[in-house]
Amino acid sequence: MTGIVIEDNELLVLDQDTDSERSWSLPGGKVENGEALAEALVREMREETGVEVEVGRLLYVCDNVRAHVVHVTFEARRIGGQVGAVTEGADTRPIRQVAFVKLDALTDLGFSDTFVKLCQDGFPGAGSYMGPKSTIGL
Numbered sequence: 013m014t015g016i017v018i019e020d021n022e023l024l025v026l027d028q029d030t031d032s033e034r035s036w037s038l039p040g041g042k043v044e045n046g047e048a049l050a051e052a053l054v055r056e057m058r059e060e061t062g063v064e065v066e067v068g069r070l071l072y073v074c075d076n077v078r079a080h081v082v083h084v085t086f087e088a089r090r091i092g093g094q095v096g097a098v099t100e101g102a103d104t105r106p107i108r109q110v111a112f113v114k115l116d117a118l119t120d121l122g123f124s125d126t127f128v129k130l131c132q133d134g135f136p137g138a139g140s141y142m143g144p145k146s147t148i149g150l
Contacts, residue, residue: 014040015053015088016071016131017063022112023131024095025121026060028105034122036113038085053086061110062097063090071135074142074150083145087135124149 016038017024025036039060043052050067057065068087075082096110113121118128126149130136142148 013043013049013053013056014038014083014085015057015065015067016085016135017057017065017088017090018115018131019090019112021115023115023118024061024063024090024110024112025118026107027109027111028107035108036121036123039110040085049084049086053088057088058093059099060107062094062099064092065089066091070139072138072140072142072148074145074148076145083150087138 014037015024024039026039027036029035039057040053041056041060043049044055047055053067054065057063065088068089071085071087073082073084095112098107098110115128115131118131119125128149130148
């Protein structure tokens with residue numbers, strides 16, 4: 013599960029090792045046993061970014077069949093916390109940096125034009141199954 017926080021035309025992202033060529037990614041993680049999706053997103057956002065969020069609408073569901081992963085991505089709104097106040101040891105992959113990045117600069121970090129356009133357009137078709145993760149350009 014991942015969260016998308018966009019403020020002033022900037023997206024909250026983190027820099028850490030991933031399973032792809034891109035080291036910058038959306039914050040998020042796994043849902044723990046007995047945890048509701050919204051609770052998991054609030055916890056993961058706090059642990060990985062230092063930001064306290066309120067969970068908004070479901071933006072998309074997509075899958076990565078090869079990795080046996082279903083991605084559920086929600087819009088989130090920052091309501092507190094401090095960007096970069098990462099909970100050490102909460103993630104198995106060390107987080108090097110947390111930042112808000114201008115949407116038009118995301119391609120410099122390895123995000124696709126397709127994903128940037130979805131962010132700029134407010135995720136038309138929000139709440140739908142988008143198919144493979146590659147459909148949204150991730």
